[in-house]
Amino acid sequence: MPKKAGMEAWKKKRRQEHLEKKKYRYYIFCEGEQTEPQYFAGFKRLIEENPIYKDMVLIEIEPCAAETMRVIGMAERYVKKNKIQKGQIWCVYDKDSFPADDFNGVVLRAERLNKENPELQYHTAWSNECIEFWFLLHFAYYTSNNHRKEYISFLNDKFGELGIGKYQKNMKNIFDILMEKGNPKLAIRYAKRIIKDGQDKTPTEIAPGTKVYELVEELAKYLPEEIKDYF
Template sequence: MPKKAGMEAWKKKRRQEHLEKKEFRYYIFCEGQQTEPLYFEGFKRCIEDNPIYRDMVLVEIEPCQAETMRVIGMAEKYVKKNKIEKGQIWCVYDKDSFPAKDFNGVVQRAERLNQENPDVQYHAAWSNECIEFWFLLHFAYYTANNHRTEYIAFLNDKFRELGIGKYQKNMKDIFNILMKKGNPKLAIRYAKRIIKDGQGKMPADIAPGTKEYELVEELVKYLRKKKF
């Protein structure tokens, strides 16, 4: 075997051994290529910066550039290909204009998969109709079922008010803006209230609504206290 190829194989093996030692594992599959990954990369950085948890927690983020059912399909393939035997698999996706059966289908598919292996559990961090609704909740309790353009307009007004400028979908500092300028604890409380009010309904019928908070609640457990 050539020396370079041998070294690469050794590095890959060592990395795999290192990852396997991590007790808490989160594999996040994002519908979008940038907005969602950039947001959750903020949590990943903060966890890796925390000396208490950085050697205990693994956060892997996979941009899918795919919608609804394709996101969980890609997650399943990743789990099988990489022989993942332990961890939480999170599918982050929006309703947008996709059919209700596909949007709800991710939750239903996750429930079926979770019966197969208690050590690998799938979760649906959906937003109806877009992740901007979750961002918006950092600044206000909002229940009007408007088009996503209205949520973006709200964020534009709020960001200008804060002196940040215009909201853009692929903002690299969106995590810091929401954590420092917004109120993530209130966002979680607001999102939970909306889900409670929609109890018994399918995700596509909770409009607006989001379960992004469930993933955020998991990740903030590993942040430094001053961060949250």
């Protein structure tokens, strides 16, 4: 075996051993390439800085640049390729203008996959119609089913009031802005209320709505105590 190939195999083995030591494992597959990954990277950073959990929690964030059913498809291929047998697989995706069957289909596919291995569970953190609706809830309770442009306009106005310029899709500090200038605790409460009100409806029919709060609550458990209070 060539020296370089041997080194690569050794690194791969060491990485696998490192991952196996992690008790809590989260694999997050994001429809978008920047907005969602930047947001969840904020959780990852703080958790990895937390001396209590940094050696216990694994968080891997995978931008997919794909929509709805393709996101969970990419998650399945990643799981198979890396022989993942334990952990939580989270698919973060938007409704946008994609067909209802595709949007609802991700939830149905996750439910089927979850019957195969109780230690490897798939979760759907969807937003109808976009992740910006979750961001918006940090500032207000909002139930009008509008186009994403309206949600972005709302965020632009709110950011302007706060003196932090305009909302941008690829803001690297979006996590910090929402935590420090918004109210994550209220956002979770508002999102839960909306989901409860639509409990007999499909994800497509809950418009607007979001289940991103479920992943946020999971990750918030591992944040430093002084940060956890925000959630």
